[in-house]
Amino acid sequence: MKFVRLLTILFVSLCYSQSAIAYLDPGTGSLLLQMLIAGIIGAMYTIKLYWYRLKIFVAQIFGIETESENTQDDDNLPGQD
Amino acid sequence: MSKKLDCSFRDPSGFLFRKDAILYRQINHSYKENYDYAKSSGLYDELIELGLLIPHEEVAVDCLDSDGFIVIKPVELPFISYPYEWSFSQLKEAALLTLNIQQKALSMGLSLKDASSYNVQLYKGKPIFIDTLSFEKPSPGQPWVAYRQFCQHFLAPLALMAKTDISLNQLFKTNIDGIPLQLASKLLPLTTRLNFSLAIHIHLHARTQSKNASKEIDENQLKGSFSITSFHAIIDSLKMAVLKLKWEPVGTEWHDYYDSNNNYTEASMSLKKDIVNEFLDMLSFRSAWDLGANNGTFSRLVAKNSDYVCAWDIDPACVEQNYRTITDSKTTNIYPLLLDLTNPVPAIGWNNKERFSFKERGPVDVTLALGLIHHLAISNNLSLDMIAQFLSEITFTLIIEFVPKSDSQVKKLLRNRNDIFNNYDIKNFELVFSQYFKTLGKRPIDNTDRTLYLMQVS
Numbered sequence: 403m404k405f406v407r408l409l410t411i412l413f414v415s416l417c418y419s420q421s422a423i424a425y426l427d428p429g430t431g432s433l434l435l436q437m438l439i440a441g442i443i444g445a446m447y448t449i450k451l452y453w454y455r456l457k458i459f460v461a462q463i464f465g466i467e468t469e470s471e472n473t474q475d476d477d478n479l480p481g482q483d
Numbered sequence: 484m485s486k487k488l489d490c491s492f493r494d495p496s497g498f499l500f501r502k503d504a505i506l507y508r509q510i511n512h513s514y515k516e517n518y519d520y521a522k523s524s525g526l527y528d529e530l531i532e533l534g535l536l537i538p539h540e541e542v543a544v545d546c547l548d549s550d551g552f553i554v555i556k557p558v559e560l561p562f563i564s565y566p567y568e569w570s571f572s573q574l575k576e577a578a579l580l581t582l583n584i585q586q587k588a589l590s591m592g593l594s595l596k597d598a599s600s601y602n603v604q605l606y607k608g609k610p611i612f613i614d615t616l617s618f619e620k621p622s623p624g625q626p627w628v629a630y631r632q633f634c635q636h637f638l639a640p641l642a643l644m645a646k647t648d649i650s651l652n653q654l655f656k657t658n659i660d661g662i663p664l665q666l667a668s669k670l671l672p673l674t675t676r677l678n679f680s681l682a683i684h685i686h687l688h689a690r691t692q693s694k695n696a697s698k699e700i701d702e703n704q705l706k707g708s709f710s711i712t713s714f715h716a717i718i719d720s721l722k723m724a725v726l727k728l729k730w731e732p733v734g735t736e737w738h739d740y741y742d743s744n745n746n747y748t749e750a751s752m753s754l755k756k757d758i759v760n761e762f763l764d765m766l767s768f769r770s771a772w773d774l775g776a777n778n779g780t781f782s783r784l785v786a787k788n789s790d791y792v793c794a795w796d797i798d799p800a801c802v803e804q805n806y807r808t809i810t811d812s813k814t815t816n817i818y819p820l821l822l823d824l825t826n827p828v829p830a831i832g833w834n835n836k837e838r839f840s841f842k843e844r845g846p847v848d849v850t851l852a853l854g855l856i857h858h859l860a861i862s863n864n865l866s867l868d869m870i871a872q873f874l875s876e877i878t879f880t881l882i883i884e885f886v887p888k889s890d891s892q893v894k895k896l897l898r899n900r901n902d903i904f905n906n907y908d909i910k911n912f913e914l915v916f917s918q919y920f921k922t923l924g925k926r927p928i929d930n931t932d933r934t935l936y937l938m939q940v941s
Binding site for chain 2: 430435436439448
């Protein structure tokens, strides 16, 4: 377990760079956590993105208007920015 | 005469100052590259056009010191409020606004370098981002530097309000940089550990923080591999976590006061509104406070002729209902805010000057104190003199309702305690208030024992 933790810290230390003007302490634990969850959350996000695109594709085939089009919530959908 | 604002010192990118009573923001050379990029990329224009960021213009005003390269003049807000005064929905909308802005910034190669709830204010009935200097180019491969701050300022308080107790946004008062995640993790119910988003962003986050608090990261070694997709995924995950948190304004003492538990018939309530309107017509005013506003029924009368009205109430459910009402009706000049008048918001932060106290944000032109005096005098043992003096310090004119002991609401307050309030009657009320105010109008409300007064500070 200690070995895994050491590896994680080493990984983050190789990855992390301080922005030239960053003034906020991002917190070691907060940076580590983001690195740790990036895989699973990234995978969920990618699945969601493709699911949304599939829905749009199917809706277009059947000529159905997609939910929340032109609403504020549309911005919340992945891949829209 | 120029004066730097005491609340603007954390970010070395610039600061706010006043010159001849006008609000300006100095931008320092250290932020020039990011400012130019935010401008040339079109991010500022897009956010301002969408009403997400406070508009500003570049002005030919001298910088206050040699660090500065340009001065901008942001639109000045009528009133500043703080997250410990907000309803659940206002804080939730502020969180979503921050994440929406972060998504738009990311799509243009920028990122928020902070995620403070104090960077959001209510403006024209909607939350708006007020810190023009919060954007920076993130270094490639770097996780979000403001992730912890977002969780402390938004996710943790919202989760606590929704899952533990609605009053827990008051923890902001003792934690100027948001609610510590270890504390939030302790206070949240065990069931939230089964909620994926909260388990990750609060509980695991708190644990990771405490386990790694003393660890050092070598900041000089660059070249990370935290991809832009990972960055988007974190923001999306936080957004989903916030969207899932809900709270309904029911079950508190005052949430249905006007519907079920008041001292008025429909006719006398209508008369009360007419009298208040009549008093308001006699005045010219721009700012107003409604103390004990409940769901904002009377705040709406004042709002017709005022630049803004703060509808203060002690009950989070009333403030929530009022916030939903102003949002639904697209009302632009009412601020529904939480306030315990017997313990008003203090000045907090560095040197007690970062965040203003309740009184420092006054005095206002008009204050409504309807159905309030008996709670202050009888529930809180305040003398009429203390109440009159306090009111004379926060307002220039006052519309106040005297509620005598014969009123059913006062009888309720005295039901289980000794009546030690020998001086609490209309004669003494008029005598004491005449030491601070001149009475301009007096009207009894038919079919009740109550009387309305219009008073002006003498």
